[in-house]
Amino acid sequence: MAKDKKKIINDFGGIMYSTDPSFVYNDETAATNESTPNSQQDLRVTLDKKNRGGKAVTLITGFKGGDEKLVELAKMLKTKCGVGGAAKDGEILIQGDFRDKVILILQKEGYKAKKSGG
Template sequence: MAKQKRKQFDGIVYSTDNNYNYPEEESFALETLPPGKQQLRIQLDKKQRAGKAVTLITGFVGKDEDLATLGRLLKQRCGVGGATKDGEIIIQGDFRKKIGEILSAEGYKVKLIGA
């Protein structure tokens, strides 16, 4: 979700102009929204995890570095392990209420799903 790419040549197949330069690829960096405009969803997930429960935080809009920073903060405050990948934060164990309180204190809009 971090970058969106344009098609390489935008439909140009061949040019007879010797001085023609193909347009450079532009990478559109996704800007991180401020915490007040983020709507994060917190849910308990057990699917494809051998029955072990994890807290799943989705809905983050922004750069992967900012997502990793937020994930690191949540892991430290909860004192457990986890991961950030594919725009999601995974925290080991059921910490929905605690994570909801932490994110609310940081200024994020939080929605508990299935609680």
């Protein structure tokens, strides 16, 4: 189970308290967490070396969907590449330079994946 992100005051659009008993707050983030079909996902695959002690990681960005789907995709990519990694903040990190392999795997799964950056 993924932890729910802690809500801060900015998440509520400035509404702090309502005396209206029929008031219902519409949570816009719940609507954005609906899964987007794989064919409509436009993922970018880059090689990132910044702030990692010189180690290279393959970074996949642009995923639209819930945290559970993100973790599931990350687990599948880590398994097929045979390396470690992480999934957080809407991004997937795969340890090492696996850009070409990740793009092929994502395209087989039906995602639109492109190599970006150097």
